[in-house]
Amino acid sequence: MSGLDRLDQPKVGQTVTHRRYVPYSHAHYAGNLVDGAYSLGLFGDVATEMCIVTDGDEGLFASYADVQFTAPVRAGDVLEITAELVKVGTRSRTLDLRCLVVGRGRPDLGESSAEMLAEPIVATTATGVVVVPPPTDRG
Template identity: 65%
Template structure:
């Protein structure tokens, strides 16, 4: 087999069927999570949610909790506040021999209505707000 044929054959190998697997967790952001003025929540709180999503991803795809190795391209793009409902989403984008690369987004899907006539007022957002995005690498045995 020539090098060109080998390269073509490698390109034609089917993509790992686990690629595209998606895990979604939703959570209400309690007022106990707020650390800053305006009831803001620190960015590390969202990264912890990504860890939970990655754990479920590894269990689903590999039957093991796996270990988080690194984050890349972490971007804090919008606020998360107490009273919000967020969705932590992970999509498996690459599978190596032991490593898995996951793209993450933390979306605000509902927001408390600060300053409303009722303290408990809240609304679902027509368009979710991307609060955090990142790429993470996990390893499995």
């Protein structure tokens, strides 16, 4: 069953959310910091699922706008990445993207200590535009 069989038209307000643990092998900088491109790659993952859900196709990322890195992402973090559909064009889909730190390693308490945060930390936000094939080209 394709996304088009389930939905007549992609719905503004629809969301897709992923959670991901950041392994220590992704740390590139002092303090176990992870580069900003890590969040952008995760945005690509939620955007792909959004296209599959709304259009039955993986789609392609066309652009990012207003990328904001507002807090560090560290190895040992648990991230929650969300895409919200905010605008539907003929072939384009505009998404609000957000990466939250919802859990964090606590090496100060022990080598493998960690905790889920009471208040998530907004690490990265962006607006993204994806494009999907015309309806006649979707399988």
